[in-house]
Amino acid sequence: MNGASTARIWLLHLAVIAALAAAGFLLPDYHRGVFSRILVLAVFAMGYNLLLGYCGLLSLGHAMFFAAGLYGAGLPLYHLGWGMPASFAAGLAAGSVLALVVGALALRTVGVAFMIVTMMFAQVFYLTTLYFTTWTRGEEGLVLPPAARRVELGDVVLSLSDPATRYMVALVLFSAVLLVCLKLVRAPFGRTLAGIRENEERMRMLGYDTFRAKLGAVVVSGVICAAAGAAYGLMFGYVGSGFASIQYSILPLLWVLVGGAATTLGPLVGTAFMVYVIDYASGLTTAWLMLVGAALIFVVLFFPKGILGTVRERWLKWLP
Amino acid sequence: MAALIETKALSRAFGGLKAVDAVDFRLETGEIRAIIGPNGAGKTTLVGLICGRVAPSSGTILFEGRDITRLPAHARVMAGIAYTFQITSVFPKLSVYDNVALPVQRRLLAQGGVSRSALDAGVAEALDKVGLTGHAASLAGDLAYGHQRLLEIAMGLALKPRLLILDEPTQGLSDGEIEGFIALVREIARDATILLIEHNMQVVMELAGRITVMNAGRILAEGAPAEIRADKAVQDAYLGTKTDG
Numbered sequence: 001m002n003g004a005s006t007a008r009i010w011l012l013h014l015a016v017i018a019a020l021a022a023a024g025f026l027l028p029d030y031h032r033g034v035f036s037r038i039l040v041l042a043v044f045a046m047g048y049n050l051l052l053g054y055c056g057l058l059s060l061g062h063a064m065f066f067a068a069g070l071y072g073a074g075l076p077l078y079h080l081g082w083g084m085p086a087s088f089a090a091g092l093a094a095g096s097v098l099a100l101v102v103g104a105l106a107l108r109t110v111g112v113a114f115m116i117v118t119m120m121f122a123q124v125f126y127l128t129t130l131y132f133t134t135w136t137r138g139e140e141g142l143v144l145p146p147a148a149r150r151v152e153l154g155d156v157v158l159s160l161s162d163p164a165t166r167y168m169v170a171l172v173l174f175s176a177v178l179l180v181c182l183k184l185v186r187a188p189f190g191r192t193l194a195g196i197r198e199n200e201e202r203m204r205m206l207g208y209d210t211f212r213a214k215l216g217a218v219v220v221s222g223v224i225c226a227a228a229g230a231a232y233g234l235m236f237g238y239v240g241s242g243f244a245s246i247q248y249s250i251l252p253l254l255w256v257l258v259g260g261a262a263t264t265l266g267p268l269v270g271t272a273f274m275v276y277v278i279d280y281a282s283g284l285t286t287a288w289l290m291l292v293g294a295a296l297i298f299v300v301l302f303f304p305k306g307i308l309g310t311v312r313e314r315w316l317k318w319l320p
Numbered sequence: 321m322a323a324l325i326e327t328k329a330l331s332r333a334f335g336g337l338k339a340v341d342a343v344d345f346r347l348e349t350g351e352i353r354a355i356i357g358p359n360g361a362g363k364t365t366l367v368g369l370i371c372g373r374v375a376p377s378s379g380t381i382l383f384e385g386r387d388i389t390r391l392p393a394h395a396r397v398m399a400g401i402a403y404t405f406q407i408t409s410v411f412p413k414l415s416v417y418d419n420v421a422l423p424v425q426r427r428l429l430a431q432g433g434v435s436r437s438a439l440d441a442g443v444a445e446a447l448d449k450v451g452l453t454g455h456a457a458s459l460a461g462d463l464a465y466g467h468q469r470l471l472e473i474a475m476g477l478a479l480k481p482r483l484l485i486l487d488e489p490t491q492g493l494s495d496g497e498i499e500g501f502i503a504l505v506r507e508i509a510r511d512a513t514i515l516l517i518e519h520n521m522q523v524v525m526e527l528a529g530r531i532t533v534m535n536a537g538r539i540l541a542e543g544a545p546a547e548i549r550a551d552k553a554v555q556d557a558y559l560g561t562k563t564d565g
Binding site for chain 1: 371373392393394395397398402403405409410411412413414418421422423425426427429430434475479
């Protein structure tokens with residue numbers, strides 16, 4: 001809580017961002033491409049972590065927030081010819097409205113019921129994307145034309161079809177969300193969420209409207225996940241129902257648990273670990289799921305609180 | 321002048337059991353009031369109704385003349401009614417500092433904003449009052465039991481309540497710790513009204529200005545410690561037969 005540890009924490013996060021920026025120039029093309037995906041998916045995981053790690057709410061429906069951003073940005077760009085900034089903003093708006101409505105309803109339940117209710121809402125969202133096939137083209141999805149995925153800022157043209165630009169855009173989004181999350185969890189709001197995670201009844205008797213605080217957490221989490229979804233669609237030029245399926249609700253849970261719940265950098269570590277394990281294993285054998293399973297068992301055995309969660313517990317107590 | 325707390329025909333039934341049965345209860349500003357009674361008399365339910373943890377089946381609750389019967393618990397806390405739990409209910413995985421910072425920041429948020437210096441000052445003040453200043457960096461779960469009870473009280477104090485409800489605060493404390501606790505409550509009572517549920521009769525007799533005796537969901541007797549000690553009905557129901565829970 002003192003000044004020295006605050007400085008150390010900010011230095012660490014800025015150093016991670018600087019290292020990722022350097023990696024943008026140093027990495028071979030293939031790995032730079034993989035890392036562009038990892039950075040955006042890590043944003044998704046950070047949004048999820050805010051709810052699971054800091055507030056203790058386990059949602060099984062976060063694919064809907066990711067997909068709300070994806071479709072919220074992709075549909076107006078594809079059908080209405082909106083520009084990228086407006087489409088991205090529409091994605092954020094879609095995510096925040098959905099999170100507000102779903103949160104207000106789902107937070108009337110707790111524990112297992114909350115998991116199930118969020119999963120049901122996500123299924124409804126998924127089936128909706130299939131139902132309106134005329135607009136979404138369902139599983140097949142929409143390919144966003146490269147000509148629409150560019151912004152002109154005076155003489156400078158940012159085109160998301162260019163891999164180097166894509167990496168830098170992903171890094172900017174990742175850095176912004178990382179610093180916002182760091183600020184948030186160390187602010188009174190973060191302490192409030194931790195209090196709710198530890199003992200909600202006690203928080204109520206300390207004068208907290210815990211429903212409102214949890215709803216706030218769901219909305220912030222939903223908007224961050226929607227930002228990841230919107231960015232993913234615009235960067236890789238594809239919007240499809242697959243991203244709304246249950247798999248994309250389970251993945252952020254996995255990334256966060258592997259990296260370390262309630263750690264600011266855990267989502268990045270967990271996402272990078274899982275993406276590379278899958279990438280490497282599927283190159284070796286068709287039975288790659290077995291290797292992924294073995295890797296997960298290894299993590300659970302040696303890092304029961306996730307990689308950074310265990311590092312914090314054993315060695316670096318000051319990690320946020 | 322309106323009483324600090326007044327309940328009118330307040331009842332709460334759990335199934336067929338009337339835990340609190342048409343209770344009219346008055347608490348004046350500045351009192352130290354003890355509620356005693358055998359187990360199952362309805363003491364915890366009555367204070368639960370007052371602080372909002374338990375919803376009433378019927379009746380009304382007034383706080384300084386204002387009807388708070390429908391007010392949710394968190395809003396009552398902000399109005400000035402703080403409750404400390406019978407079973408120690410600190411946040412074991414958070415630091416002592418964070419445990420106290422939670423109520424302090426809640427109070428500061430209501431006053432307009434949280435600054436680091438105001439937060440630190442509020443935490444230091446509450447920890448100093450209960451004598452836990454040196455423990456701020458420890459995890460609350462690592463504290464000795466007696467210290468956890470004190471932390472629980474510090475969390476209540478940090479809200480700067482008008483009314484502090486203490487539910488069996490000396491349960492599990494050693495004699496030496498109880499001495500210190502009595503002095504602490506006297507100190508707190510300078511600024512706040514105290515409502516105390518207590519089984520330890522020594523604590524009750526030393527601290528309370530007035531005592532309310534409950535039995536089977538009703539108020540059996542009410543008066544100064546000497547009157548209660550002399551009351552025949554109270555002796556029959558409680559004092560003579562049972563002195564601790």
